[in-house]
């Protein structure tokens with residue numbers, strides 16, 4: 236479960252600072268699913284970085300299961316990320332000199348998983364994304380959609396409690412986008428992590444039960460079934476109060 240309280244993030248830029256996030260309050264319960272949208276430069280990636288413990292807030296607290304990510308020593312934060320958080324990025328972020336299987340295995344190395352188990356779990360994960368026959372291929376030998384499926388296998392192989400996706404279909408064409416979203420959704424349903432996805436894809440956002448928007452660093456919940464079952468900004472969001480809780484109901488690429 237995530238609980239964000241009065242989270243602000245400032246970046247230094249020359250003699251000034253850029254405020255990427257302002258006073259963000261948000262709750263995402265275990266297994267919850269949130270889609271985040273907003274204009275470029277709005278603060279979406281910054282939010283995901285804070286949720287993933289890749290960066291620390293300037294002010295406020297980001298609690299994951301009660302642990303304050305912003306105040307953990309770097310070694311514990313690294314460990315927590317390795318154990319609990321899976322990432323899927325727009326650019327796949329695969330290691331070009333490793334095969335698909337070896338790329339997936341990299342998620343298990345920091346957990347001390349034995350080589351034989353790493354290998355079998357990586358092959359299982361690749362099978363689950365429809366790439367059993369590509370385990371020995373290097374990223375350069377795979378299409379964009381296939382590379383992203385390898386990245387999804389790498390993210391879920393450790394069965395993370397949290398799955399964070401930043402524009403996972405942003406570099407893909409329409410048909411590949413649907414295929415990758417189907418794979419991501421199937422893996423999410425099976426592993427049931429807390430899921431937060433940033434996407435510009437309005438078709439996906441239209442189908443999301445839980446939708447938030449970040450603009451100029453301010454987050455508001457746009458839609459949640461708890462409000463009234465219909466689309467529309469929530470009262471709490473309008474008042475800038477804590478957004479959420481956000482429960483299940485991610486968009487499925489197969490839902491019209």
Ligand SMILES: Nc1ncnc2c1ncn2[C@@H]1O[C@H](COP(=O)(O)OP(=O)(O)OP(=O)(O)O)[C@@H](O)[C@H]1O
Pocket residue numbers: 246247248253254255273274275276277278279280281282
């Ligand atoms: N490392 C950084 N150093 C300085 N400024 C940064 C840094 N990272 C982000 N910013 C600034 O913070 C603001 C929010 O950026 P962020 O990347 O979170 O936006 P975004 O909504 O993800 O945008 P996009 O949709 O274009 O990816 C922007 O003004 C950006 O220029």
